Amino acid sequence: MARAATTSDAFNAVAEPRRRDILNYLALEERAVGDIVATLRMEQSSVSKHLGVLRRVGLVRVRRHGRHMFYRTNAEAIRPLHEWTKTFERLWQHQLLRVKERAEAKQKSSETL
Amino acid sequence: MARAATTSDAFNAVAEPRRRDILNYLALEERAVGDIVATLRMEQSSVSKHLGVLRRVGLVRVRRHGRHMFYRTNAEAIRPLHEWTKTFERLWQHQLLRVKERAEAKQKSSETL
DNA sequence: AATATATATTCCTATATGGGAATATGTCAA
């Protein structure tokens, strides 16, 4: 079996850096495809395809106005990723604390030399 | 160009569901490869390869003890994902609020009928 | 040294990818 499709879920869709760039850009306000192309300096076909992936997994919403397509980030679709990473929050805080403690202990032992 | 390597960063490594399973399993305490194989019911070669990917991007740490390799999740490597998703937290809260408001407004207008 | 155990690596294959160029589709304007 090959790698899971980029369209299989938000985790896979978001793995591509340019797609994260797009999501960042569309976070605060909707934008037409042309704006994304100009601002992010990507090929139009590339942007269109990335938007297609993002749309399929619900990470963006589209609205048509004349010949323009206005895309915006659907933040809710990012929430599952946030929840999953949050699971580990206490762990890294704990790990950082231990690193700090060790550093301080080492400091102290060197002072007594 | 093809898709970015799974080993290129945490985002790509974590896109694979089985690797998230492994990270979850190794979150609280270190485990030998055999334990992962038995508990997650995966092929040994598959587990070994997934661990290799996770190790390359720093998502797990290894310790050798005799012929056993003990792996544990390095939560800190998940932090960047958490930070990125956190960027959108205010947005989905705002979006949810608007959904709620609309629902209440609709409710009210139907009451006046 | 020989054997058993634990893990890693190699070999195989089907498959999806992202980029760029070209083309198709859709919509507005005259």
Added chain:
DNA sequence: TTGACATATTCCCATATAGGAATATATATT
């Protein structure tokens, strides 16, 4: 209707998968 503009789709290709089976490596035990 014709042409201009905006976006989507198609075609091309090199590349990296994930899984399973088989094999290799490393360590312990006897």
